[in-house]
Amino acid sequence: MWHGWPIERVLILFTGLAFALIAVQVTLFHSRQNFRHWAMWIPVLELPVFAVTAIVLSFVNAGWLRWVFALMMVVGMVGGLYGAYLHTVGVGQRVGGYSQGQNFLVGPPVILPLLITAMSALGLLALFW
Template sequence: MTGWIGWPLERVVLLLLGLMFLMIFVQVTMFHYRQNFRHWSMWIPVLATPVDGLALVTLAFYNADWLRVVLAVLMGASLVAGVFGSIMHVRGVGERVGGYEVRNFLVGPPAALPGLITISSLLGLFLLYWS
């Protein structure tokens, strides 16, 4: 247990952010599997989030410059994918019967989940470049 004593906040947040990406992977996989991967873009978060999560967790335990570069590219790509996913999800809500009604936001594609990926990726980039 003494290995955790003295960890800087950046390292702890990297670990927690990596675990969060792995949890997002579980959720997004279930949602997209439920919809039978009807659109090719549904594979993007299913493939990207576990890679992001594992890279973040690895960086928390093994601080290497090359890994920071790889992670910066991954976080940038996930940020763009999150924005694209937000557009697709909001568009998907509008395609349901009744359009942009409140009930379609409740039962349609989760409009907030791609935003969570976007914000998490942005946090990862802040961790890499702010410290």
């Protein structure tokens, strides 16, 4: 059982809340694009699970749940990097490709998947540091 609210617990709760907010944004962006690529479903499905797991873990410090959360954060880091790759490729597929700076503004947001990677890393840091 947790005693008080140490910084690890606060960071895990913050990570869960951040994943919930990112999940809403990602779902809006990917539904706007009609889920044209199968990989668009990955963050839409996994981010709410990440959020619920982190929020529950911040209130219930169960050993098995810590390991499940750790595994999910590793998956989130890898998935975020894969998403950044797909978004970068998507920018290049727009008219004018990478030479048009405008494509980075109106195309797939390259930084958003990296935010998932960063939040997953924060979750791991909070869990194991």
